[in-house]
Amino acid sequence: MDLTPEFYAAADPQVSPSGKELLFAAMRRRRGHWQIWRMAAAGGAARQLTRCAADCQRAAWLPDGHIVYTLSGGRAARLGSQLYRARADGAHPHPITFGPGNFRLEAVLRSGRLLVSAAAPLDRRAAAAPTRALYTLRPDGSTLRLFRWQYPAHAAPTSARELPDGTVIFVAQPSRPAAGPAAKMGKLAWFPPQAARAALLPGAKPGLDSVRLLDGRRWLLSGSAATSGCAIYIYDSAAKALVTRVYQAPRMACAQATPLEAQPAPWIYHSILHLQMASGRVVCLNAYRSTLAPGGSWRRGRLAQVRVLALRGGRRVTLGAAPVQPDGSFYLRLPADLPLSFELLDARGALVQAQRSWFWLRPGEDAGCQGCHENPALAPVNRWPLALKRQAGAIALGLGRTASNRAPMRPR
Amino acid sequence: MNWKLTLLAGLTAALLAAPMAAQAPGCPSGPSPTRAARMRYADMPSRAFPFGSFIQPYALWFTTPDSLAFDGSGRARPDADWRRLRAINLGFLGPLDPQYSESVYGIAMLHGAELALARANARGGFHGKPFALKIHRDSPLWGASAIELVRMDYRQHVWAMLGSVDGASTHIALRATLKLWVPIVDTATTDPTVTETRIPWLLHDFPDDRQQGYALADYIFNQLHLKHVAILRANNRYGRLGYTVFFNTARRWGKQPVMVLKFEPYATGFTRSLRELQQLGMDGLVLWCNARQAGLIVRQMRALGMRQPVFGPSRLTYPALIQTAGVAANGVVTVAAINPDRRDPKWLAFRRRYRARYHADPDAYAAYAYDGMNLLIAAVRQAGLNRTRIMDALHAYAMRSYAGVSGTAFFDYTLNNIAPVTMARVEHGHFVYWPERRSDWSRRGWPGCTAAAGR
Amino acid sequence: MTPRLQREGGKKAALRRALWVALAIAAVAATLAMRGPRHEARDWAAVYSRRRYYDPVDLKLSPHGRRLYVACEGRNEVLAINTASRRVIAAIPVGRRPKALALSPGGRRLFVANAWSGAISQIDTRALQVTRTLPAGWGVEGMAADRTGHYLYAANPLGNDISVIDLASGRETTRLAAGHFPEFAARLRGSWIGISNLLAQPAPPDTPPSSQLTLINAATRQVRWQVAIPGAVQMRHIAQTPPRFGGYLLIPFLQPHNLIPLIELRRDWYASNGLAIVQLRGRRAPRVREVLLDELDRAFANGYGAAVAPHTPWALITASGANQVAILNLERLHRLLQSPDADELARRLDAAPQFVARRLPTGRDPTAVAASPNGHFAYVANRADDTISVIDLAGLRNAGLIRLGAQRPLTARRRGQQLFFSALHSQDHEIACASCHPYEGFEDGLVWSFETPRLGRDVVENKTLLAIRGTSPFKWNGLNPNLATQDGPRTAMYIFRSQGFSPVQVRDLVAFINARPLPPNPHLAPGGLNPEQARGRALFFRTRTNTGQIIPLHDRCYYCHAPLTHFTSRVLMNVGTATRFDDTGAFKVPSLEGIYMRPPYLHNGEAQTLEEIWTRFNPRDRHGITSDMNKVQLNELIAYLDTL
Amino acid sequence: MKPHLPSVAARTISPRAAARLRVGLLAFTLLAAAAAAQTPPLYSRWINYTPANGFPRGEVYCVAIAGPRVWAGTEHGLALIENGRLRKVFTRADGLAAYAIMSLAVDPNTGDLWIGGLGGLSRYSAGKFINYTVLSSGLANDLVYSVAVRGKYVWAATAAGVSRLNTWTHSWRIFSVVGKPSAPFEEPWAYALAIGPKKAYIGLWGGGVVVYDLRRKTWRPYLDPDGAPEIVLYRNQGLISNMVSSLTHGAESNAFWAGTYFGLSGYDGARWHNYMRQDSGLASNFINGVALQGRRVWAATQRGLSEFDPGARVWVTYRPANWRALDAGKAARPQRGEILITGPGGHPRRLETATSLAHNYILNLAFQGNDIWVATAAGLSHGFAAPARRILYAHPNRVHRHPARAAYARQTRH
Structure with a gap:
């Protein structure tokens, strides 16, 4: 049954947790923009939720009654595509990502975090970046983190899904053009639960780019296989092989199969941001720790300062510098919702290490990092950072004098 | 033999270091040295001798030098190299917290000691290195101050200590110093038992009870x-x-x-x-x-x-x-403990300097602390940076008098000032x-003195 | 003892001796029946009416593996289960709160540590009856009998020591020093006895915690090593791997990250869970390594039980917060520990897959685990479910469930208990309530740097949940009016960083927390206060100083620590203990009940002993007028406080 | 490292002398066999642990034996010697409470070492220290001069009274002049402790000996009867002085020996036996420590280590032969040792030994089997009861004719 006969194109169907509604991206006319629509799963009239001046795609339900979607192109295109969050009726859309990197929503994890894909590293040259990676993000836009970190070479992950056991499956799209149509097709890859390294999913065909769980063992794979057009398969995850082809439509370009049933709702994430604030704080536990340094750590005493850069109007500006404490810690208050990047300097002001990507702080966010480009598989060291012990508070950089440095009283 | 030499050396040193003693006009009161050699302990009145009416004791203490001789390995320890020190640390222990009633004595004592130290430093300190006072409070709470002398020794490496007022604090410091061998000059306590403990590490310069x-x-x-x-x-x-x-x-x-x-x-x-x-x-x-x-x-x-x-x-x-x-x-x-109305020029000069620095009149505690610190500095200068030898230098005062700003002290074998009191x-x-008027006191026979002289 | 006697003498003599022993046992039993039990029976009745759940907390398999003994702290019973039929064959009433079991080497005697009775029940495993009661220390828990069966070692968490009990005379001969809160014990190879500690050694609050493993040489009955386990707290069961796999001791632990501000809950920002791996090296000091059982985005919260399955390469570790049992491949672990960068394992979140062969789900709050002597099966006690999971070690799969017979439907308190121990409600399943409140709602003795308006400031000591009913508001800043507020959105937003508990769950949790009792106070003799404690009581209630001056009302102990309201006036008071790391000077007056068992003291854990509250941190007499007291009086005051 | 021990006999005895020595030895063996039962050993060979071989500098205050381990408390830490080797020196950096270690006691039950010193009390258990100070525990004061263990109780003599810790209940009790009920102490400064099975003997610095009956909980003070520190009224007047520095209790329930700075005082339960340098073979009246070995009492004095056999009434004193030069700082180390044997007749006989105690200022001593360990002001000395031929007279040509044991035996026959 064609649910969307009135659209020129439709994609990314998302079944609501109740299983009774659908969220999808669609364009009415051939040269129009993609927008986010909502309709009853049983069919019927679709309701347009977004009025994007550019393309709005890849939407998802949030358990707290909001939706989140990807906006690409248009005026925001300077930084690439970004994620937006809006109420379930489409009202109050606001961005939740701010850096360069062409963010694209992949899925809402069961923990309530968003799984997004973006350029790796997240830098200015995002559009031209050869590789992409998966990141996680809280649904309020805070706490951007790399999701696992080892991907098949030169592959851009798309269409990522989380399975109940924690497995994350994605399509490894070749990021470099290769010869032949088959070579252009993505291959299904997966992160087994708790693995840092992703691997290609054995037994899957190239071109399959959508995965849905049928039951504990069987998955629904769909996509456009090179030879046979659009197809939907059932995959036995234990046997690691395709077992049945349930549907084939040679004339259609692709398919994204989704079972129409109630979905397990992700956890509600309670935001603790203070949107009225103009700044956020970041505490780094030990800037000496870096995988870029020989032996995983810079020589003791080498780091003296951290310089903060920002991307304002597409230009790099220096917000200022603050001391790095002898234990490598620093504690800063920085402008919110602005792409930021760190540079570590030695006592003479020479650059020791520059962050290769951009991050941001949401208003009132407290971000913490263990080090600068540290090994993400290491647990933090339990030590009272000197930046918190010696300094009276966060050192504010890039904030005007009028900017309030005082956080509101917060219970704990 | 040995002790005589030491005595002589000590006396010379005392004369050199404290020129006031040599220039003291008149004669000190108190027993003469010759007589003192046969004297009763603490020059006690004869009829006050315990059991004196009944029996001659089996043994007598404190009235001959050898009954107090002290051995140990301290003299053999190498002297510290003053060139490598920033200052010559001396400890001070006294009640200084205003909530304790004895702090009036303690603060005066501190001032007297500081004044002596300032003068010593103005005169070149020790080989050009200044003397530094490491001040410790002997607040009695929980008995935690007992450790102060130990901290002076281990943390500040003091060469000697001045203090304290309270008999108990002084006793506790004495207990510790018997083990640690830090010379103590006490210029404030009246506790008569501090000098009767046979701990040879104390010189006491204050009329005791x-x-x-x-x-x-x-x-x-x-x-x-x-x-x-x-x-x-x-x-x-x-x-x-x-x-x-x-x-x-x-x-x-x-x-x-x-x-x-x-x-x-x-x-x-x-x-x-x-x-x-x-x-x-x-x-x-x-x-x-x-x-x-x-x-x-x-x-x-x-x-x-x-x-x-x-x-x-x-x-x-x-x-x-x-x-x-x-x-x-x-x-x-x-x-x-002193006679502040004395016209003794040393006292007057001290009082003048004290008034100029502290805007108050010195009392007995300040005066004795000043004298005690001078004794100590002289001993350090003479003996060098070896605690046992510093103590030896102080022992040279045994059965000798010392004229200071507080008056003329006379030290017995226990190094206790037994000069008569005002x-x-x-x-x-x-x-x-x-002036003191002890009627049973002998006033004859001071060397160089033809007649008894009061203060 | 009896078997040895039989060997020594002839048959007749043996019979005669056996007769005498039987007579003696009968006499003891009769005495117990006439005297002891009557007193205890009353307690049991009270306990039965309150606690109907079994709460299996420790397991021991008989030497032949045919019988499983289960300590059920909820019902004050030890169950004997036939492992073949998987049925309970006996329920033996013991003392209060049986927490741990130990078997004599031959398996003839089973010792049961009755934590709240401060005594050990000895059970004849043939008769399945308590034959005698042995004395023990404070809050006795983990036990181990030495190889010869002559001595029993018992860890006393509330006394911070280890009782050495001569099993011939039934008398305690020695108390050995242990670290802070020793709770678990095991007999090791050779003549070693190992004791692990629940809480960290007392230390200044800004230093990372360090726990202790006490190793006793049973030949000399003296402590040979006190092994520091850096960074660890909540060490629990001890298992020893076979020599071919290194002969390591495996001890589940938690590494708290309490000194860094808690602004995250991912990748072990709050705490790591793993194993201390201790290698005994003869005369040389034991070597300590640590590995994590946490994974990148999934924690193995609150490791608890540990067992090595004989004749297999498997070790089993339970995680009471994750409701999981991890099956470790000891061969791989051994190999991993030989690698040159093994020292980094203490922090590596990606190492566990290298040696964890399988993670199997268990019931709720899995505690002890025991493996059968033939290595075929393992058993996991699920405390909050009243079940025993049976694990097939050949297939590494669940092979059944032994239900002890829990009451249905569950009471609110029981549901709350299940929530309390479960980490499944926090992001990445990192922490449960029990992660920071071990010992069923106690405290971990650490200061924690929470996310506050100013990061790294207002670092406060954890507070106990035992006996807190009626002492609201909560927290040092008094900002939480009640438990429901604390356990609801606040926990979700600022601690669990997840959806948190639903209102119904919060209600259950509060019901459980409000029912947390204090263990019986060992300082309090049955006859009431001793003279010294009575003098201390007079000092607590004194109105005049030693110099006769009247103490202003607000400077008296009892004004703030009001006896009628659990020794707290439930208001904020500034007693001059704030430091430069505090943004406020007034703190909620803490209750004094059970104060003896919960150092450190003051809001920031600065005072490591009760004495220090007054000797070091009350210089201006703002925390009550105390400076006029002498040390004898201070000792008396503390002797009284210890009884509260 | 093991100090080098020159073999004196091998170096100084000629072949002829050696032949005569054999005869002498035979005679000696017979004599010794007869006298062995009564004749105690003479310590003639010493190994010294001094800063020269890595031992902490300064005074050695105390020594305690725990099986093969020898613990020594010094001015700069706690030294552990095992099998003749210095294993480790623990200081405050290792977690010790005290700066200087005054007293050691080994708990026979737990094997733990209790360490009292200037800075507090510590318990050493399997490599770790647990500290007790006046600010952090019920300990009365941080100056701990003596520590003793009996059963579950640990006693500590401090500058503010005696503290007693019940290691089972962790409760403290202070016996001092403050508090109720107070102890009948003239002065609170406790310097010495000896805990018997029934009684606790407490030496107060200025307050005599106070005996506490552990069962009846009653006190009995023993004080200098003349009350005046400047005199000793009668020889056996009672306690010779109130300045008690050390104590040891005897086998009889009431007997004890007290070392004072004014002589040695013994009480046998009925009568007093006082000894001063003037009237006995005691090396000095200034006594730092006393110990009992059977019936023989040892006094660690500032001029040597004296041993007194009350039955034979013989005194033996050990010290460096050049002790005066050592005291005056004119000699850096002892040359030879001297042994003075004084019988009831007076007139000590003097023997010389090739090795010597590290210093004449003796602070304490302990026995390890037949050996003796002596804490001196300049190192720890390990004394061996070596065969008598190792002992040389001051006149080398008479070396073989006068074995020291014979000298001792002769003195005892007087």
Whole structure:
């Protein structure tokens, strides 16, 4: 049954947790923009939720009654595509990502975090970046983190899904053009639960780019296989092989199969941001720790300062510098919702290490990092950072004098 | 032989280091050295000798040098290299926190010591290195101050220590120094037992309650011929130990005090005790407490119509007595640790300097601390940076006198100052001082002196 | 003892001796029946009416593996289960709160540590009856009998020591020093006895915690090593791997990250869970390594039980917060520990897959685990479910469930208990309530740097949940009016960083927390206060100083620590203990009940002993007028406080 | 490292002398066999642990034996010697409470070492220290001069009274002049402790000996009867002085020996036995430590280590032969040792030994089997009861004719 006969194109169907509604991206006319629509799963009239001046795609339900979607192109295109969050009726859309990197929503994890894909590293040259990676993000836009970190070479992950056991499956799209149509097709890859390294999913065909769980063992794979057009398969995850082809439509370009049933709702994430604030704080536990340094750590005493850069109007500006404490810690208050990047300097002001990507702080966010480009598989060291012990508070950089440095009283 | 040499060396050093001693006009009072060699311990009055009427003791202590000889490996330890030191650290232990009543003595003591140190440093310190005072408070809370001498030793590497006022604190420091071998100069405690412990690491330069007790007993019984004296004392270590020498002397003289009553150190009402004493028919009252409580006692006593004379130790010779008692204080006779009315130029010069620096008159605690610190500095300069040799240098003062700003001290074999004490009487709201008048004292035979000389 | 006697003498003599022993046992039993039990029976009745759940907390398999003994702390019973039929064959009433079991070497005697009775029940495993009661220390828990069966070692968490009990005379001969809160014990190879500690050693609050493993040489009955386990707290069961796999001791632990501000809950920002791996090396000091069982985005919260399955390469570790049992491949672990960068394992979140062969789900709050002597099966006690999971070690799969017979439907308190121990409600399943409140609602003795208006400031000591009913508001800043507020959105937003508990769950959790009792106070003799404690009581209630001055009302102990309201006036008071790291000077007056068992003291854990509250941190007499007291009086005051 | 021990006999005895020595030895063996029962050993060979071989500098205050381990408390830490080797020196950096270690006691039950010193009390258990100080525990004061263990109780003599810790209940009790009920102490400064099975003997520095009956909980003070520190009224007047520095209790329930700075005082339960340098073979009146070995009492004095056999009434004193030069700082180390044997007749006989105690200023001693360990002001000395031929007279040509044991035996026959 064609649910969307009135659209020129439709994609990314998302079944609501109740299983009774659908969220999808669609364009009415051939040269129009993609927008986010909502309709009853049983069919019927679709309701347009977004009025994007550019393309709005890849939407998802949030358990707290909001939706989140990807906006690409248009005026925001300077930084690439970004994620937006809006109420379930489409009202109050606001961005939740701010850096360069062409963010694209992949899925809402069961923990309530968003799984997004973006350029790796997240830098200015995002559009031209050869590789992409998966990141996680809280649904309020805070706490951007790399999701696992080892991907098949030169592959851009798309269409990522989380399975109940924690497995994350994605399509490894070749990021470099290769010869032949088959070579252009993505291959299904997966992160087994708790693995840092992703691997290609054995037994899957190239071109399959959508995965849905049928039951504990069987998955629904769909996509456009090179030879046979659009197809939907059932995959036995234990046997690691395709077992049945349930549907084939040679004339259609692709398919994204989704079972129409109630979905397990992700956890509600309670935001603790203070949107009225103009700044956020970041505490780094030990800037000496870096995988870029020989032996995983810079020589003791080498780091003296951290310089903060920002991307304002597409230009790099220096917000200022603050001391790095002898234990490598620093504690800063920085402008919110602005792409930021760190540079570590030695006592003479020479650059020791520059962050290769951009991050941001949401208003009132407290971000913490263990080090600068540290090994993400290491647990933090339990030590009272000197930046918190010696300094009276966060050192504010890039904030005007009028900017309030005082956080509101917060219970704990 | 050895001790004589040391003595000679020490004496020379004392003369060199403290030119005041050599230039002292007149002659020191007290027993002559020749006589002192055969003297009674602490120059106690003959009839006050324990069991003196009955038996010759099996052994006598403190009256010959060898009964106090001290051995140990300290002299063989290499001297510290002063070139590698920033300063020559000397410790100070005393009550300085205002909430403790003894802090008045402690602060004066600190000032006196600082003044001496400042003068020594102005004169070049020790080989050009300054002396530095490491100040430690002996606040009595939880007994935590007991460790202070140990900290001075291990953390600050002091070469010697000055202090303290409280007998208990001084004793505790003594206990520690017997193990750690840090010389102590004490210029403030009146506890008579600190020098009787056979710990050779202490020089004590303040009239202790032994000397004060003998003087009071002599004055009360030999000169005033009172018969029925009562004692009222504070129930603390000072009161408990202080009155005993007076009490025993009176007893051995057949003038057993009619009653000893004690009161809590924080008591303010004494009427009941005073009435009790009056009923016993006392003809004189000896107090052993601080000046403020003594003032209260005297005032309440006069208010009861009691006219008996009142006597007390040196801690009563403080303005607080007169401030508290008012006119009732008139006639109270006390022991005085110094005579501030002396016209001795050393004293006058000291008083001038002290006034200029601290804007106050020096008291006995400041004066003795000044002298004690000078003794100590001289000893360090003479002996070098070896604690045992510093102590040896101090031991050179045994059976020698030392003329300082507080008067002329005379040290016995225990290095205790046993020079006779001054006394004072309150007249018209002021202390009037007069020279000591112990009637059993010998004044003959000082070298170079043809006649007995008072102060 | 009896078997040895039989060997020594002839048959007749043996019979005679056996007769005497039987007579003696009968006499003891009769005495117990006449005297002891009557007193205890009353307690049991009270306990039965309150606690109907079994709460299996420790397991021991008989030497032949045919019988499983289960300590059920909820019902004050030890169950004997036939492992073949998987049925309970006996329920033996013991003392209060049986927490741990130990078997004599031959398996004839089973010792049961009755934590709240401060005594050990000895059970004859043939008769399945308590034959005698042995004395023990404070809050006795983990036990181990030495190889010869002559001595029993018992860890006393409340006394911070280890009782050495002569099993011949039944008397305690020695108390050995242990670290802070020793709770678990095991007999090791050779003549070693190992004791692990629940809480960290007392230390200044800004230093990372360090726990202790005490190793006793049973030949000398003296402590031979006190092994520091850096960074660890909540060490629990001890298992020893076979020599071919290194002979390591495996001890589940938690590494708290309490000194860094808690602004995250991912990748072990709050705490790591793993194993201490201790290698005994003869005369040389034991070597300590640590590995994590946490994974990148999934924690193995609150490791608890540990067992090595004989004849297999498997070790089993339970995680009471993750409701999981991890099956470790000891061969791989051994190999991993030989690698040159093994020292980094203490922090590596990606190492566990290298040696964890399988993670199997268990019931709720899995505690002890025991493996059968033939290595075929393992058993996991699920405390909050009253079940025993049976694990097939050949297939590494669940092979059944033994239900002890829990009451249904569950009471609110029981549901709350299940929530309390579960980490499944926090992001990445990192922490449960029990992660910071071990010992069923106690405290971990650490200061924690929470996300506050100013990061790294207002670092406060954890507070106990035992006996807190009626002492609201909560927290040092008094900002939480009640438990429901604390356990609801606040926990979700600022601690669990997840959806948190639903209102119904919060209600259950509060019901459980409010029912947390204090263990019986060992300082309090049955006859009431001793003279010293009575003098301390007089000091607590004194109105005048030693110098006779009247103490202002607000400077008296009892004014703030009001006896009628659990020794707290439930208001904020400034007693001059704030430091430069505090943004406020007034803190909620803490209750004094059970104060003896929960150092450190003061809001920031500065005072490591009760004495220090007054000797070091009350210089201006703002925390009550105390400076006039002498040390004897201070000791008396503390002797009284210890009884509260 | 093991100090080098020159073999004196091998170096100084000629072949002829050696032949005569054999005869002498035979005679000696017979004599010794007869006298062995009564004749105690003489310590003639010493190994010294001094800063020269890595031992902490400064005074050694105390020594305690725990099986093969020898613990020594020094001015700069706690030294552990095992099998003749210095294993480790623990200091405050290792977690010790005290700066200087005054006293050691080994708990026979737990094997733990209790360490009292200037800075507090510590318990050493399997490599770790647990500290007790005045600010952090019920300990009365941080100056701990003596520590003793009996059963579950640990006693500590401090500058503010005696503290007693019940290691089972962790409760403290202070016996001092403050508090109620207070102990009948003239002065609170406790310097010495000896805890018997029934009684606790407490030496107060200025307050004599106070005996506490552990069962009846009653006190009995023993004080200098003349009350005046400057005199000793009668020889056996009672306690010789109130300045008690050390104590040891005897086998009889009431017997004890007290070392004072004014002589040695013994009480046998009925009578007093006082000894001073003037009237006995005691090396000095200044006594730092006393110990009992059977019936023989040892006094660690500032001029040597004296041993007194009350039955034979013989005194033996050990010290460096050049002790005067050592004291004066004119000699850096002892040359030879001297042994003075004084019988009831007076007139000590002097023997010389090739090795010597590290210093004449002796602070304490302990026995390890037949050996003796002596804490001196300049190192720890390990004494061996070596065969008598190792002992040389001051006149080398008479070396073989006068074995020291014979000298001792002769003195005892007087």
